[in-house]
Amino acid sequence: MKRLLDRFDHFLIDLDGVVYLGDQPTPCAPETFNALKEAGKRRLFITNDPRHTANDYARKLIRLGIPADPAEFLTSxxxxxxxxxxxxxxxxxxxxxxxxxxxxxxxxxxxxxxxxxxxxxxxxxxxxxxxxxxxxxxxxxxxxxxxxxxxxxxxxxxxxxxxxxxxxxxxxxxxxxxxxxxxxxxxVGKPEKRIFEIALDLFPPNGRSVIIGDRLDSDILGGQRAGLATILVLSGCTTAAMADRSPIRPDYVIENFSRLTTPPA
Ligand SMILES: [Mg+2]
Structure with missing residues (x-):
């Protein structure tokens, strides 16, 4: 069986609630996002927060054990x-x-x-x-x-x-x-599709792209508007009950990142 990550080439990854909560990485985040890079996947971390620069975010991820280049970040x-x-x-x-x-x-x-x-x-x-x-x-x-x-x-x-x-x-x-x-x-930012279209322009053409996010009305809705596959991760602000009730239906709902990197049993 394929791992979920094998289905895609390009990963748009929300930061807050997905990669970290405050100053702590979410469970398995370092292993998962390093594994994406090792598997030759393209990563682009996206955030609506316009206060900090790509350099600031790259430094933060390095501190959390996720080596990343400033070019891998798209802030609003x-x-x-x-x-x-x-x-x-x-x-x-x-x-x-x-x-x-x-x-x-x-x-x-x-x-x-x-x-x-x-x-x-x-x-x-x-x-x-x-x-x-x-x-x-x-x-x-x-x-x-x-x-x-x-x-x-x-x-x-x-x-x-x-x-x-x-x-x-x-x-x-x-x-x-x-x-x-x-x-x-x-x-420009989420849930409008502009930030997603700008993000897709930063990837090589013809890859399979997916957004991983923790907010239905922002990451998932915006990703759907831009025609992307969507993965909701329950590590941030959305619970399984909220996902069940919502009219916004992601392609995949995952409890944590082990679903991404290990084949289903
Ligand atoms: Mg978030």
């Missing part, structure tokens, strides 16, 4: 930058509402990032959640969008789990700009 911030590049928008002035991790992603594709009040002259506004969001940023982004700037959101996740509860994510910041301008953004 990098996806937004690649989206701008694909749309031919990187030669226009860009205002970034986001962390110090997001700005270099936009600059890496040749984007000219405006700072401070100059931002009202931007032709593109890119928004990713960050802890230092201010009224000043809200005002500059809103003025630029009123004057016709394109409005791009890395994602619109409402929140993310932290030890003391759910912290506001990119969604509430996007919503503030949306309410102020009456304009809705182009959203």
């Amino acid at each position: 911030g990098r996806a937004a930058a690649l989206y701008l590049e694909n749309e031919g928008k990187t030669d226009r002035p860009i205002f970034v509402v986001g962390s110090d991790g997001l700005r270099p992603e936009i600059e890496a594709v040749g984007g000219r990032v405006l700072r401070g009040r100059e931002g009202t002259a931007a032709a593109v506004v890119v928004v990713g959640g960050h802890e230092h969001f201010s009224y000043q940023e809200l005002k500059i982004a809103s003025l630029a969008i009123q004057r016709g700037a394109a409005f791009i959101a890395t994602n619109r996740d409402a929140n993310f789990p932290m030890p003391d509860g759910l912290w506001p994510g990119t969604g509430p910041i996007v919503a503030a700009i949306e309410v102020a301008t009456g304009v809705s953004p182009v959203v």
Whole structure:
């Protein structure tokens, strides 16, 4: 019998709840994701979190015992930058509402990032959640969008789990700009299919691709929208009961990664 991993060539892998929970690897994650590499599979770790760079994530995985190259990561911030590049928008002035991790992603594709009040002259506004969001940023982004700037959101996740509860994510910041301008953004991250299409462009053509994720309404729904095979792993925020009740049906539901790397008995 085939191992599940033998059915696919290219693996898109969600990070939080799949590879790690906080600062701990999920059970069997190092063995599994190292085995993928040893089997010659292509890996691309994807995350909606736009606050950190690919280098930050590569360092984190190395710390957890999963050697990985920065080129194997696609954050929603990098996806937004690649989206701008694909749309031919990187030669226009860009205002970034986001962390110090997001700005270099936009600059890496040749984007000219405006700072401070100059931002009202931007032709593109890119928004990713960050802890230092201010009224000043809200005002500059809103003025630029009123004057016709394109409005791009890395994602619109409402929140993310932290030890003391759910912290506001990119969604509430996007919503503030949306309410102020009456304009809705182009959203790049999960569950929109754009991040998946951008991810697939980073793989060689004609491989069999699959997403491994822990969220039905994000990883699995987005993967299905992009025409990917889907594997739900119950190591993160979804329980077997939640998966049973959901109208979103992944191709495979696995308790843990042993299903991926060992043939069925
Ligand atoms: Mg996750």
